[in-house]
Amino acid sequence: MSSKNKILVVDDSQLNRFVISEIFRYDYTIIEAENGKEALDIIKKYNQDMVAVFLDVLMPVMNGIEVMEEMNKLGFVKTIPVFFITADDSKDMMKKGYDLGVVDIIRKPITPYFVKRRINNIIELYSARERLMEVVKIQEKEIVNKCEEIANLNYSIIETLSTAIEFRDCESGEHVHRIHDITAFILNKINGKIKNANFSEETIEEIATASIMHDVGKIAIPDAILNKPGKLTKEEYDLMKQHTIKGCKLLERIPQYRTHSLYMYAYDICRHHHERWDGKGYPDGLRGNQISIWAQVVSLADVYDALTAERVYKKAFDHEKAIDMIIKGECGVFNPEIIELMKSFEKEMKEKFIKKKQNPSICN
Numbered sequence: 001m002s003s004k005n006k007i008l009v010v011d012d013s014q015l016n017r018f019v020i021s022e023i024f025r026y027d028y029t030i031i032e033a034e035n036g037k038e039a040l041d042i043i044k045k046y047n048q049d050m051v052a053v054f055l056d057v058l059m060p061v062m063n064g065i066e067v068m069e070e071m072n073k074l075g076f077v078k079t080i081p082v083f084f085i086t087a088d089d090s091k092d093m094m095k096k097g098y099d100l101g102v103v104d105i106i107r108k109p110i111t112p113y114f115v116k117r118r119i120n121n122i123i124e125l126y127s128a129r130e131r132l133m134e135v136v137k138i139q140e141k142e143i144v145n146k147c148e149e150i151a152n153l154n155y156s157i158i159e160t161l162s163t164a165i166e167f168r169d170c171e172s173g174e175h176v177h178r179i180h181d182i183t184a185f186i187l188n189k190i191n192g193k194i195k196n197a198n199f200s201e202e203t204i205e206e207i208a209t210a211s212i213m214h215d216v217g218k219i220a221i222p223d224a225i226l227n228k229p230g231k232l233t234k235e236e237y238d239l240m241k242q243h244t245i246k247g248c249k250l251l252e253r254i255p256q257y258r259t260h261s262l263y264m265y266a267y268d269i270c271r272h273h274h275e276r277w278d279g280k281g282y283p284d285g286l287r288g289n290q291i292s293i294w295a296q297v298v299s300l301a302d303v304y305d306a307l308t309a310e311r312v313y314k315k316a317f318d319h320e321k322a323i324d325m326i327i328k329g330e331c332g333v334f335n336p337e338i339i340e341l342m343k344s345f346e347k348e349m350k351e352k353f354i355k356k357k358q359n360p361s362i363c364n
Helices: 014-024 036-049 064-074 091-100 112-168 174-190 201-211 216-220 234-241 243-252 261-272 293-307 319-327 336-354
Strands: 006-010 029-033 050-056 082-086 104-107
Touching: 006 014, 006 036, 014 029, 014 112, 029 036, 036 050, 036 064, 050 064, 050 112, 064 082, 064 091, 091 104, 104 112, 174 201, 174 293, 174 336, 201 261, 201 293, 216 243, 234 243, 243 261, 261 293, 293 319, 293 336, 319 336
Parallel strands: 006 029, 006 050, 050 082, 082 104
Antiparallel strands: none
16 A cells, blocks of 8 residues: 655645645645745655645746646656646646646636545546556566576576487586587677677577587487597598587477577577588588678687597697697688687686586596
């Protein structure tokens, strides 16, 4: 229930203030003011408690029009119903009052019964609107909380699926977390510094979340190929490359997901994180900026993490060796602008990601 209980009566005539005060004295706490400046000071102090303001138009010091102009600037007109008290019923005055937000005009001389009925109806209307706004705020908060809960659940499902696939690939599951973090790190470092890299914080987090699904298609690749310690044959390698396409087919089978922007990032990353800047990657042979900037970044993050982690088929390289191999194009060809920028933050990469690494192999 609203705690508002004050009515402000503003008139330079003591008699007029008395008449209005007597109408509402038993229902509300009455505050009186004899000019606009005094009224404005009272409104600033008690605006949270006011249910209505009766405002004479013609007053010394500050008139009713000037008070309304100030109330508009302060935003009080939206929450406090204001009634003009005037003997001037000219169209110009009425229009000016209504344009400023006055809800009704009470003409002098005042008829108590009609004034009380009209004002109480409007006060109740404002109170009902206030209650409704409180209900809407509560519902909005509940909706936001529910959306966050669903988003967290969706992320957990995505993370669990991606981690399960990493286990099949003899990884500890930490690989998907590192890809997420490295992707976000690189995106933040290049953001606004190269073509097509202009992202909000929310978009960067969304791309980083999508990146953990880059290898989701490996669920369709036989264990014998995924975990083969030696070099793959041409036939085996061709089959391995299919994980990009099979991953996209898997994502297509989740219809509720396809309207979300996360789907677009995940689909593109899943399909194109093995493309190369020189056009010699797979599966589509994209070249240069035909490859989305997010797929380029995930590709770089994936290669960096693969080089610095132990796998069934290789030992881990140290950070310096991995960076050198990437710069020299020994394990893929990347956007030269990103590589140039990477030189300025690669030491920070070492601090953030190499120290966090644990032994990822569970197959030995």
